[in-house]
Amino acid sequence: MSANQDGVDLLEVRGLTKTFGTLTACDHIDLNVAKGEIHALLGENGAGKSTLVKMLFGTLEPNSGEVFWNGQAVTISNPGFAKKLGIGMVFQHFSLFEALTAAENIALSLDDGSPISTIAAKARALSYSYGLPLDPQSLVGDLSVGERQRIEIIRCLLQTPQLIILDEPTSVLTPQEADKLFETLERLRSEGKSILYISHRLEEVKRICDRATVLRHGKVVGHCNPRKETAASLARMMVGNDVQAVVRAPVQGIETAQPLLEIRALSRRPATPFSIPLRNINLTVRAGEVIGIAGVAGNGQGEFFESVSGEVPQQDPASVRIRGKDAGGLSITGRRLMGAAFVPEERLGHGAAPRMKLSENLLLSRHATDGKVFVGAGGMVKSDATYAAAQRIIKAMDVRKSALDPEAAALSGGNLQKFIVGRELDRRPSVMVVNQPTWGVDAGAAAHIRQTLIELARSGSAVLVISQDLDELFEISDAIAVMHNGELSKPLPIAEATFEKIGMLMGGAEPGHAEHALETS
Amino acid sequence: MMRLELVKRPQRSMLFSALSPFIAFMLTIIAGAILFALLGVNPLKAFQIYFLEPVSQVWQLHELAIKAAPLILIGVGLSVCYRANIWNIGAEGQFILGGIVGSSIPVLFPQFEGPLVLPLMLLFGMVGGAAYAAIPALLKTRFNTNEILTSLMLVYVAQLFLDWLVRGPWRDPKGFNFPQTIQFNDSAILPELMPASGRANWGFVFALVAAVLVWILMSRMLKGFEVRVLGSSPRAGRFAGFGINRMVFFAFMLSGALAGLAGISEVSGAIGQLQPVISPGYGFAAIIVAFLGRLNPLGIVAAGLVLALTYLGGEAVQSALGISDKVARVFQGMLLFFVLGCDTLIHYRIRLIGFAAPKLESAPKLEEAR
Known part of the structure; x- marks a missing residue:
């Protein structure tokens, strides 16, 4: 860049505002990104981080506000224009075609007509020079999530951007993979490129970022140097107050407690070409304990949840046993009747029907287990009873809502999750299986949900938690098992578990796992 | 260059949903x-003949009830299908099969008389319609075929089957070779409600009872809840333990049974025998009725009466003004078009988007391409 532009920030945002209906997702955001810095955008889920970067990348149109690029006012009307300016983006959810090779996926986004072989050679050279080895000829469908992220990063770097936006890049990585990514980012910074790094993980922000802008409820609440802050002070800025710590009393003599959920040699073929098969999974969850299942997203957790819940029943009845009885051949309703309760990962459309009231959503999982209470003679729904029960759950879980009995879609993600978890807790289930209990939930509500799960276990139930959030699992689990490529490791008691050990397992360090050919090439 | 884009509205207007x-x-x-002006008729006069004259006398109200009964019966059944996101387009065929199976009793056993005949015929009609509707349900659940296509194609099968029956095996031997069955005996005729004032029969009562029962089913019962959950969010329905395959059969067979009841009521009430054509397209018009009634059984009663009027009006303008009675079809088509159009615009707004090439100069405020 020429000298006359020195002293001018690469990107300056003034008063950027975006409203969706009555919700102001971004409210007069100011942000400066200097050349050659890693700038963190911190905030809880729903704070407006993603909305802000979508406006910077041209996929959303701001209602008002200005954007300056190298000191010149610009209107970023579409992603193509953002790329021309020199803004590259690596999305949280990848946009790759699984049936195509890495090189073909990259070629699709370049649209400059150069032959695939040229692109592949360029991509390979670039990937090795940045320490992100990538085989351009490999099929995306065969790659791990971390490897897919490399494709996205390489694709972004091939366009020689000045500013790279990374949206929650480590949420899909093992700790070791994340370390590698940080090295790459530091290398990019040393070359004078700027990085806008979106995260809610405080430790990594403290580690690699030069400056931070903190968002809360769509507003900028502060700019700071994360290296001079503590994790607690950053959390306070993000959340607005101190978060109550989760209390977990250790359990004694769990080895002799009654097993309530047993999974024996559970295997499942992949349902689609791109889903993960389950391979000989064994696990026992005893009364009084919380077992956590860690793993990078897309390693079979969804398939495992479907099999354990009975949304997809098994051939072998003994592969899932609930309270000592075979349940593998039963439907989800049959397993609920045995005392099990389930909370899926997706709230809207899976755990709850978006356009239905909370009292109706209560009926979703409890029409059979509490049939006498909620359903009267001839299949008539007792709406007084469902309404009363819904209000009871709303009160117990402190669900914040705008109407007495609103539609599920009208609640924020965190409040809906509190309701869905509360709906199952209200039954006092003896087995509780939860997939991603606090994904997208604000810190206060997350602590509440985690505490209730621990209390449920301590009152004599078996609790199984599947999560990609390692901090969460270390907070609540008595033992942690790791799912990788459809296999489940032995549970590590929490006293022996460390981030490093779990991270190794998440990367596939368990014996018997075949490495991808890529690693050796 | 411009294109249109539908943008989802953040909120639906309750007022406009109702209106x-x-x-x-x-x-x-x-x-x-x-349309009338282009046909060279005074629109005001045409509307008077189309919409007012057919309901100006008591006997004409009876005719309205006769036409509305099948539309309401079928429409109420279809509303359950459509709420479950299952697209039964073949009610016309289920109507015909209900008529055929129900008529088998008086046609094949003309000596069989007494109070049992009619209830049996109605039951047979419902079973016939439900069984015929089970075919697309089976194809959908076993082979994942598109139920829109299979149920629609089965309509033509049913029409040709009826045509073959009344020209072949079931033709009245003493009917001078006319393609029709024997006249049903008296105990096989659906009685009129108030014979003194007009021809309306018990079919209209069936329609009202069905509307109330289905309304209770959908709004008060667990089964109706199941229909709504599976229709609006199938994955949540699976989580609830509701079976989608069972629902396909339930919705198809319920709507088939109601269409079959409409069919046999029409044959034994309004017609009194089988003939090559027993429906002026009730099964298709009922799709309009279901949507015009906002898939609410009580709204469908009102919508059924409106659609029935378009049939009577079509006949009236044909005789009074010499306009083809196909104008009734045109009115029904326009009504469905506008209903769906209004519903779409309640959920979405239209945005015009110009293809302006992105520019790299400073401050390229994207031109308003409107």
């Missing part, structure tokens, strides 16, 4: 006025 059928009706009237 939408009426707005659609007004738009139909306006388009109809243009």
Whole structure:
């Protein structure tokens, strides 16, 4: 860049505002990104981080506000224009075609007509020079999530951007993979490129970022140097107050407690070409304990949840046993009747029907287990009873809502999750299986949900938690098992578990796992 | 260069959701006025003949009830299908099969008389319609075929089957070779409600009872909840333990049974024998009725009466003004078009988007391409 532009920030945002209906997702955001810095955008889920970067990348149109690029006012009307300016983006959810090779996926986004072989050679050279080895000829469908992220990063770097936006890049990585990514980012910074790094993980922000802008409820609440802050002070800025710590009393003599959920040699073929098969999974969850299942997203957790819940029943009845009885051949309703309760990962459309009231959503999982209470003679729904029960759950879980009995879609993600978890807790289930209990939930509500799960276990139930959030699992689990490529490791008691050990397992360090050919090439 | 884009509205207007059928009706009237004007008739006079004269005398109200009964019965059944996101387009065929199976008793056993005949015929009609509707349900659940296509194609099978029956094995031997069955005996005829004032029969009562029962089913019962959950969010329905395959059969067979009941009621009430054509397209018009009634059984009663009027009006303008009675089909088509259009615009707004090439100069405020 020429000298006359020195002293001018690469990107300056003034008063950027975006409203969706009555919700102001971004409210007069100011942000400066200097050349050659890693700038963190911190905030809880729903704070407006993603909305802000979508406006910077041209996929959303701001209602008002200005954007300056190298000191010149610009209107970023579409992603193509953002790329021309020199803004590259690596999305949280990848946009790759699984049936195509890495090189073909990259070629699709370049649209400059150069032959695939040229692109592949360029991509390979670039990937090795940045320490992100990538085989351009490999099929995306065969790659791990971390490897897919490399494709996205390489694709972004091939366009020689000045500013790279990374949206929650480590949420899909093992700790070791994340370390590698940080090295790459530091290398990019040393070359004078700027990085806008979106995260809610405080430790990594403290580690690699030069400056931070903190968002809360769509507003900028502060700019700071994360290296001079503590994790607690950053959390306070993000959340607005101190978060109550989760209390977990250790359990004694769990080895002799009654097993309530047993999974024996559970295997499942992949349902689609791109889903993960389950391979000989064994696990026992005893009364009084919380077992956590860690793993990078897309390693079979969804398939495992479907099999354990009975949304997809098994051939072998003994592969899932609930309270000592075979349940593998039963439907989800049959397993609920045995005392099990389930909370899926997706709230809207899976755990709850978006356009239905909370009292109706209560009926979703409890029409059979509490049939006498909620359903009267001839299949008539007792709406007084469902309404009363819904209000009871709303009160117990402190669900914040705008109407007495609103539609599920009208609640924020965190409040809906509190309701869905509360709906199952209200039954006092003896087995509780939860997939991603606090994904997208604000810190206060997350602590509440985690505490209730621990209390449920301590009152004599078996609790199984599947999560990609390692901090969460270390907070609540008595033992942690790791799912990788459809296999489940032995549970590590929490006293022996460390981030490093779990991270190794998440990367596939368990014996018997075949490495991808890529690693050796 | 411009293109249109539908943008989802953040909120639906409750007011316009409620008004939408009426707005659609007004738009139909306006388009109809243009149509009549182009045909060279005074629109006001045409509307008077089309919409007012057919309901100006008591006996004509009876005719309205006769036409409305099948539309309501079928429409109520279809509303359950559509709420479950299952697209039964073949009610016309289920109507015909209900008529055929129900008529098998008086046609094959003309000596069989007494109070049992009619209930048995109605039951047979419902079973016939339900069984015929089970075919697309089976194809969908076993082979994942598209139920829109299979149920629609089965309509033509049913029409040709009826045609073959009345020209072949079931033809009245003493009927001078006319393609029709024997006249049903008296105990096989659906009685009229008030014979003194007009021809309306018990079919209209069946329609009202069915509407109330289905309304209770959908709004008060667990089964109705199941229909709504599976229709609006199938994955949540699976989580609830509701089986989608069972639902496909339930919705198809319930609507098939109601269409079959409508069919046998029409044959044994209004017609009194089988003939090559027993329906002026009730099964298709009932799709319009279901949507015009906002898939609410009570709204469908009102919508059924409106659609019945378009049939009577079509006949009236044909005899009074010499306009083809196909104009009734045109009115029904316009009504459905406007209903769906209004519903779409309640959920989405239209945005015009210009293809302006992105520019790299400073401050390229994207030109307003409107």
